[in-house]
Structures are given as structure tokens and as C-alpha cells.
Amino acid sequence: MYSKYTFYSIGNIIRSLKAYNLNKVIGLLLLTILSSSNIFAQTDTSKNNSQMLKEVTVNSQRKKIYSAPGRVISVITANEIKNMPVHTVQDLLESVSSVDIRTRGENGVQADVSIRGGSFDQVLILLNGINVTDPQTGHHNLNLPVNLDDIDRIEILQGPGTRILGPNAFTGAVNIVTGEKKTKKLQASLAGGENGYLLGSVSAFYHKKELSIGSSANYSRSDGYIHNTDFNLGNYFLQMQYENAKAGKVNFQGGFQNKSFGANSFYSPAFKEQYEHTRTIFSSLQWNKNYEKLIVDASFYWRRNYDRYELIKNSSFGRNFHRTDVLGGQAKLSYFSQIGKTTVGVDYSNQQIVSTVLGVTLNNPSEVDFGSDISPIPQYVKGDNRNVLNTFIDHTIIVGALSLSGGLLNSWNEDYGSHWQGGADASYRITSDWQAFAGINQSMRLPTFTDLYYRGPDYAANNNLVPETALSYEAGVKYDRSKFGGSLSVYQRNGKDIIDWIKPPDSVKWQSSNISKVNTTGLELSVNYKPATSFIKRAQFELTWQKTDKDTKNYTSMYDLSFLRFKSEFILDHAIVKNLIASWRISYQQRAGNYKDFNTKAVVDYNPFTLLDLRLMYTLSNYAVFVESSNLFNTTYYDFGNLQQPGRWMKAGVKFRL
Numbered sequence: 001m002y003s004k005y006t007f008y009s010i011g012n013i014i015r016s017l018k019a020y021n022l023n024k025v026i027g028l029l030l031l032t033i034l035s036s037s038n039i040f041a042q043t044d045t046s047k048n049n050s051q052m053l054k055e056v057t058v059n060s061q062r063k064k065i066y067s068a069p070g071r072v073i074s075v076i077t078a079n080e081i082k083n084m085p086v087h088t089v090q091d092l093l094e095s096v097s098s099v100d101i102r103t104r105g106e107n108g109v110q111a112d113v114s115i116r117g118g119s120f121d122q123v124l125i126l127l128n129g130i131n132v133t134d135p136q137t138g139h140h141n142l143n144l145p146v147n148l149d150d151i152d153r154i155e156i157l158q159g160p161g162t163r164i165l166g167p168n169a170f171t172g173a174v175n176i177v178t179g180e181k182k183t184k185k186l187q188a189s190l191a192g193g194e195n196g197y198l199l200g201s202v203s204a205f206y207h208k209k210e211l212s213i214g215s216s217a218n219y220s221r222s223d224g225y226i227h228n229t230d231f232n233l234g235n236y237f238l239q240m241q242y243e244n245a246k247a248g249k250v251n252f253q254g255g256f257q258n259k260s261f262g263a264n265s266f267y268s269p270a271f272k273e274q275y276e277h278t279r280t281i282f283s284s285l286q287w288n289k290n291y292e293k294l295i296v297d298a299s300f301y302w303r304r305n306y307d308r309y310e311l312i313k314n315s316s317f318g319r320n321f322h323r324t325d326v327l328g329g330q331a332k333l334s335y336f337s338q339i340g341k342t343t344v345g346v347d348y349s350n351q352q353i354v355s356t357v358l359g360v361t362l363n364n365p366s367e368v369d370f371g372s373d374i375s376p377i378p379q380y381v382k383g384d385n386r387n388v389l390n391t392f393i394d395h396t397i398i399v400g401a402l403s404l405s406g407g408l409l410n411s412w413n414e415d416y417g418s419h420w421q422g423g424a425d426a427s428y429r430i431t432s433d434w435q436a437f438a439g440i441n442q443s444m445r446l447p448t449f450t451d452l453y454y455r456g457p458d459y460a461a462n463n464n465l466v467p468e469t470a471l472s473y474e475a476g477v478k479y480d481r482s483k484f485g486g487s488l489s490v491y492q493r494n495g496k497d498i499i500d501w502i503k504p505p506d507s508v509k510w511q512s513s514n515i516s517k518v519n520t521t522g523l524e525l526s527v528n529y530k531p532a533t534s535f536i537k538r539a540q541f542e543l544t545w546q547k548t549d550k551d552t553k554n555y556t557s558m559y560d561l562s563f564l565r566f567k568s569e570f571i572l573d574h575a576i577v578k579n580l581i582a583s584w585r586i587s588y589q590q591r592a593g594n595y596k597d598f599n600t601k602a603v604v605d606y607n608p609f610t611l612l613d614l615r616l617m618y619t620l621s622n623y624a625v626f627v628e629s630s631n632l633f634n635t636t637y638y639d640f641g642n643l644q645q646p647g648r649w650m651k652a653g654v655k656f657r658l
Contacts, residue, residue: 065126065155065175066165069396069403070427070437072158072476072489072524074098078181080538081148083573083583085615085628087191087199087220087651089154090142093174095571095585097542098158098524100564102639106646107197107220109231109261110276111142115158116491117520117546117563118171119500122445122468124161126175128239128253130284130301133168135351136324136358137450140305143280144176145235145255147216149187149203152180158524159491160443160472162421163409166347166390170445170470171493179214179239179251182207191626191653195646196223196230199653212241225646228262228273228313248289248296255282262313268458269598269642275313279306279370295334297345302327306370311456318456321368321378322355324449340397343407347390354380358453384449388413401429411444416467419444437489438475444468451499451512459501461512468514470495476524486527493520501558510558515550518560522546537573537581544568548592562593562606579620585613595641609637627652 066073074096086092088108094101102120104110112120121138124131127146134140154176161169184206191199201218217236224230236256243249256279263274284301303326311318328349335342353359354366359382368378394407406424423441430436447465454461476489495518501510528540544567550560570586591606615628627650634648 065129065173066157066161069398069405070425070435070439072098072474072478072487074156074158074526076154076156078152080573081151081154083537083581083615083617084571085583085585085613085630087148089144089146089148089151089176092148092154093156094587095569096156097526097544097567097569098172099156100567103645104266104640104643105229105231105261105263106225106649107199107222107231108142108233109229109259110139110263110266112138113142113174114563115156115172116493116522116544117548118493119498119559121448121451121499122168122170122172124165124169124173126165126173127255127282128177128179128251128284128286129175130253130286130299131166131168131326131328131349132282132303134303134305134324135326135449136305136307136322136353137448140278140280140307143257143259143278143305145237145257145280145282146176146178147201147203147218147235147237149189149201150178150214150216150237150239152177158489159439159474160423160441160470160493162411162443163392163407163423163441164343164394166409167388167411167419167421167444167446167467170443170468178237178253179212179241181205182212185657187655187657189653189655191651193651194649195225196221197649197651198222210242210244212239212243214239224262224264225649226264226644228264228275231259231261233257233259233261248287251286251288253282253284256280263309265598265643268311271311271318273313275310277306277308277371280304293336297332297334298330300329308371319378320355320357321371321380322353322358323368323370323380325352326350340395343392343394345392347392349388350385351388352383352385353449354383355449355453356381357455358382358449359384382453384453386413386415386446388446403427403429413446416446419467419469421469433479433481435478435480436476437478440471440473443470443472445499447499447512454512458509459511460509465499465512465514466497468495468498470498483531484527484529487524488526489524491520491522491524495519498560500560502555503558504555513555515560517550519549520546520563521548535575537575538571539573540569540571542569557593562591562595564589565592566590566608576616580616580618583615583617585611587611587613589637591639595638598642604641606638606641609635611635611637622657624655625653626655 076092090101090111093099093113098116100114102112113123114120115123125133125141157173161173165173186204188202199220203216205214215238219234221232239253241251258279260277263276264272266274281304286299289296305324307322309320326349330347332345356378362381362383365379365381389412390409392409396405404426408422410420412418421442421444425439427435427437445468451465452461452463470493472493474489474491478487497514498518500515502513503510523545526542530538548563568588572584574582576582588610590608594603594605597604612632613630614632615626617624617626630649631647637645639645
């Protein structure tokens with residue numbers, strides 16, 4: 001049931017955590033899992049397996065991100081979103097302890113998302129199950145044209161998901177789900193605050209019989225919290241669904257985002273006048289049909305992202321233009337039988353970039369079609385194009401209280417050939433409340449076009465990079481009972497050929513390179529209490545601890561060594577008086593690594609810090625008024641070296657709903 005390699009890995013985890021006095025906890029966890037295998041040997045397997053298979057069917061529909069048993073999936077619900085003192089998806093994700101959000105620009109301008117100590121290019125981003133990850137760079141992965149009021153929930157897969165979701169789900173994946181509420185509504189909100197902050201949004205949802213239509217638009221802007229951090233951001237999103245018993249379910253979604261911002265010290269502290277303007281267009285068409293024992297899914301999608309970057313605003317020096325297009329489709333069949341659920345699928349995508357600097361020289365250059373206010377109009381003279389074909393099979397079986405899932409994916413493209421990735425997950429329901437789980441999974445990621453081609457005053461890319469791979473082990477327990485829930489898990493990821501930007505001792509430039517070995521060990525704990533009483537609405541505590549062993553060979557690392565060593569999150573929603581709710585969020589973060597201070601030239605370690613956010617919201621039937629503050633203690637902190645994050649930021653607003 002469990003391979004010797006799984007137990008060998010858990011032993012390594014215990015030994016590596018020994019110095020931190022956590023081996024008693026891990027030992028108990030391992031004992032629980034081993035005990036569960038003995039319990040299984042005595043379990044009565046004559047239970048009605050069809051009922052268990054029905055449960056899997058329901059779960060596979062409810063959770064689009066990953067339906068295999070025994071995985072840690074954090075879910076942020078719509079009710080939790082409406083109380084939190086946040087305005088963007090990146091701020092929502094920050095509330096999960098295993099997620100590291102390194103922010104360059106606030107309020108949705110730019111943030112890098114990583115999971116379990118990985119890099120920002122190792123997380124797959126999905127919108128209603130459709131891949132919206134950017135092949136140019138992970139810096140653009142959160143260019144999402146959705147309004148917070150559109151979101152029904154956000155699912156975060158903590159750990160690798162390559163065998164089902166594809167190559168970029170290296171350390172985890174994020175799925176944003178919209179359009180599930182089937183009620184008519186019209187709502188609008190207006191908020192303002194310090195630093196010239198303004199946010200206006202409107203959304204409408206119509207549902208009648210078999211047809212649902214949702215649409216939203218929002219605009220936000222700010223003068224910036226320090227010099228050249230101003231921004232203007234606009235989003236538009238449309239979703240239409242048609243569903244009946246004969247035709248199945250058809251879902252169309254499309255969105256548009258336009259964003260321009262001052263990028264003070266974003267990519268180099270030597271340049272305070274950097275500027276960036278991005279434009280993202282996205283659409284997809286999905287079809288789902290349930291034929292009792294067979295579920296058929298098919299989808300087609302297209303995403304285009306424009307990126308205009310200026311090292312010095314309004315100057316041709318260091319000015320770059322890029323356009324990426326991703327066109328793809330997926331077909332998937334899931335069949336339920338007495339031996340479980342079998343899923344087979346194929347996913348194809350064409351990833352293309354044209355650029356002034358990224359790629360190989362084009363035979364037929366074309367005029368830049370974004371930012372053409374410049375005269376003479378610049379040309380896309382570089383580019384690249386790759387086809388990626390993924391085929392996979394996965395099977396889940398339930399025998400009594402034991403659930404087993406395993407699968408295999410083959411990823412092929414013309415540049416790197418064929419790569420096989422597999423894995424298996426197991427879970428055992430000890431009691432109605434307790435569940436033990438374990439898993440072993442491979443993962444891989446293709447280099448981005450920036451990894452392969454970017455060159456600048458401080459950067460020199462390597463176009464001979466190879467895909468990075470990893471083998472991950474995980475084990476843990478979950479508890480779920482009425483008002484209480486929680487989980488404890490330990491994991492180890494052994495990475496090979498990990499892609500990072502490094503600076504050798506004798507070099508003045510950062511170079512993209514494959515690092516031979518990067519091993520990450522970690523522990524996650526989550527406890528939540530949702531009594532739904534008149535006073536306490538929700539109390540949640542999470543923490544993540546991890547360490548990384550890296551074969552650096554005295555090189556300086558830009559990303560992989562600056563991971564979150566420790567992070568804890570505490571969220572409390574409670575009533576003050578009738579209709580008045582307070583939402584508190586306290587975050588403590590301790591980041592590994594260091595950076596060179598631009599002014600003093602000294603090497604500086606990242607200092608740990610504590611942040612407190614608070615929202616007070618008064619709600620009646622059709623409207624709500626709120627006042628909030630992020631970073632209430634006015635703490636000075638850094639996500640990236642030399643780029644100070646905002647201090648205390650007060651905001652207030654009103655929401656209407658009809």
C-alpha cells in the first residue's frame with residue numbers, strides 16, 4: 001500500500017527536522033499513518049462502494065482543481081472574502097500560510113505567487129479550470145480581469161499537480177471559481193483612501209431557467225505610496241452559462257484588463273523611473289456533459305498579453321515590447337465503474353511570443369501593435385513558438401475507508417522532447433472525523449521565454465536551459481467535524497535542474513541557470529473554527545515552516561533562496577454589535593536569504609515582521625459600509641530587497657446590492 005520510498009522520505013524529513021524538536025510531532029503523524037494500514041487489514045470491505053463512488057462524483061464536480069483524495073486543498077469562500085480587508089486576489093491568497101505573495105506593486109499592480117517555497121514560475125493559475133498562466137514570465141500570472149464580487153471561491157492546491165493539471169503545477173496551483181451562484185443580483189461598490197486611492201466597481205448577474213449571465217467592470221487608481229508607484233487599472237469580465245439535461249453545460253468566459261503603473265525599483269534598484277503597461281485579453285469556451293457513469297469535458301481557450309516596459313519612463317533606453325499568445329484546448333473523459341473512477345485526457349497548447357528583445361531573430365518582423373504612440377513605430381524583431389501536448393490517465397479507487405489514486409502524464413514539445421510524470425495519493429478514513437493521507441508525485445516545468453532569452457544591463461539569459469523536475473513526498477492527517485477542522489502535513493521536495501537567476505562570484509550580471517539540486521522540507525498546520533454564533537463568525541490559524549538545501553556553489557541566488565522560512569496567519573471575524581462585524585488578520589513572516597542594500601552596498605538579511613489588517617463593516621439588507629486599514633502598525637518591511645512596502649493605508653467605502 002505504501003512504497004519503501006515513501007517511508008524512506010518520511011524518515012529523511014524526521015531527521016532533517018530533528019534540530020527543531022519537531023520529531024515527536026512527525027513521529028506521531030507517521031505512527032498514525034502506519035496504524036491506519038493495520039486498521040485497513042481488519043476493515044469490513046462489504047460496505048456499499050457505490051455510495052462512496054457517488055461521493056467522489058460529487059467532489060469531482062465541486063472541486064475543479066484536483067479531485068484526487070488525500071491532497072491538501074485550501075478553500076477561500078465568498079462569505080470569507082466579503083469580510084476580509086482586501087480588494088485584490090493577491091491579497092486574498094496572502095491569507096493562506098503556504099502561499100508566499102511577494103509584492104512589487106500594491107492593490108493588484110504586480111505580485112509573484114509561490115507555494116511551499118517554490119518560485120513564482122512554479123505555480124499554475126486557473127480561472128474556472130482554464131489555464132491562464134503566462135509563458136513570458138510568472139510576473140504576469142495574476143493579470144486577472146475578475147472582480148472580487150465575481151468570485152464564489154478560490155481553491156489552492158498545496159503541492160505538485162503536474163500529473164493531472166500539467167507541467168506548470170510544479171509546487172501547487174490556484175483555481176478561481178466564478179458564476180456558480182444562481183440568483184439575480186445587481187451590485188456596486190465605491191471605495192477611497194489614502195495616497196489618492198479610488199476603486200469603483202459594478203457587477204450584474206441574471207439567471208432564468210437554463211441561462212445565466214454575469215458581467216462586471218471595475219476601475220482603480222492611486223497616486224502611489226512612494227515616488228513612482230502610481231497606477232491605473234481597469235477590468236471587464238463576462239460569463240455566460242447554458243445548461244439542460246440534454247445539451248449538458250456550456251460555459252463561456254471572457255475578460256479584458258488594462259494596467260499602467262510606475263515601477264520604482266521593480267527590477268533594478270538603480271532605476272527609480274521604471275514604467276510598465278500591460279494589457280490582457282482572455283476567453284474560453286467549455287462544455288460538460290454527464291452521461292450517468294461517464295462525464296465528458298471539453299474546452300478551448302485563448303489568452304493574449306501585451307507588455308510595454310521602460311527602464312526610464314518616456315525614454316527609448318531599455319524600452320521593451322512583448323506580446324504573448326496562448327491558444328489551446330483540452331478533452332477529458334471520466335468513467336465511474338465498480339473499480340473506481342478512471343480519467344483520461346489530452347491537452348494541447350501553442351505558446352507564442354513576439355518581442356523586441358525575447359526570442360530568436362524573426363524572418364518577417366512586424367510592427368508593435370501595443371504602445372504605437374511612439375514614432376517611428378518599433379518592430380517585433382524577435383520571437384519564439386512552441387507546441388505543448390499533454391496526455392494523461394488517472395484512476396481513483398475506494399475500498400472501504402481507503403482511497404487510492406494514481407496516474408501518469410506525458411508532456412511533449414519539439415524543444416525538449418517527451419517527459420513522463422507520475423504519482424500516487426492515498427487516504428484512509430480512521431473515523432468519521434479523522435483522515436490520514438500520504439502521497440508521492442513527480443512534477444516538471446518548462447522554462448519561460450524570459451528564462452531563455454532576456455538580456456539587459458544586469459541580465460544574461462541562457463537559451464540552453466532544460467526543464468526543471470522534482471520528486472515530492474507528503475504525509476499528514478486531517479480533521480473535520482461540524483464547526484471544527486484542521487490539518488497537519490509534512491512534505492519534502494527533491495528538485496533537479498531547478499531554474500533560477502544566479503550571480504557567480506566573478507560576474508556582474510545575473511544569469512539564468514539550471515541548479516543541479518534544490519531540496520525543500522516543510523511542515524504545515526491549519527486549524528479553523530466556524531461556530532456561526534452571534535459573536536464569533538470565524539477563527540482560523542495557520543502556520544508553515546520550511547527549509548531548503550541548495551547546491552549553490554557560492555553563487556548568489558535571486559529567487560530560490562529568498563523563500564519564506566516561517567509564516568503564520570491568524571484570522572478572526574466577530575460581531576461588535578448587531579450588523580457590525582470586525583475582521584482581523586495578523587500575519588508573521590520570516591524570510592530566508594539576503595540582499596545588497598543599494599545605498600550602503602552592505603549585505604542585509606531579511607528581517608521578520610508582523611502585519612495587522614482590520615476591517616469594520618456595517619451591513620443591512622441592501623448595503624454595507626466599511627472602513628479598514630492594512631498594516632495598522634505601520635511596519636517597515638520588504639518582500640524584495642531595496643523595495644519598501646507600503647506603511648499604514650486607510651480606506652473606506654460602501655457597497656450596494658439589489
